[in-house]
Amino acid sequence: MKRARHVLMGALAALCVLYLFWFQHKPAALVIFALPVALLLLGVALKRRTAGFWSALFALLWFSHGVMVAWTRAPERGMAWIELLLAVVVVFSASLPGMQSRFAKRPD
Template sequence: MNARHVLVIALLALAALFIAWFAPHPSPVAELVVFAFPPLALAMGALRRMRTAPFWAGVLGLAWFSHGVMVAWSRPAERGFALAEVALALVVIFSASLPGLRARFAKKKA
């Protein structure tokens, strides 16, 4: 399994997490559009091998990480969802960055 597959799986899991987290709210449309749609769109972009999808997944991964830490710290009732968001955000960031890290630190042929 390569980094792109891990990225797609993590993005889909993150979207499923947001759907489970926000769907029971009385008015979930705005939350689902803001939180669940971006990882779904990025997963589709990564599946279609769009070159910018991993970059934007990594950028948004930093925002998801920050959001998860903030919610875990401030809302104990939602801590489980928030810590899952933090873990998935770290997987997204790492899997989006892995191809570039491999290229950067690969041994150069003499």
């Protein structure tokens, strides 16, 4: 479970850097995209109980945004694919501890 948290933190940090690079000349977009990622990263780093849940929930929005941009804006397609990949990593790494405990063998 500790490894999943580290993967989640790495994916959130990479996503934050991606947004800082992608929207560097658009302050409103930085607030909308990078600030929530940074706050979620802080929550995961501080071991807040619900930070993983909220990260996975927001990742669904980031995934949708990445799909939309990848299909509609050719110059930004590379960034959108990176966003898609990182969103999938966030969903799986945030969900892994819960899935492990759900499907763990229980002593009889």
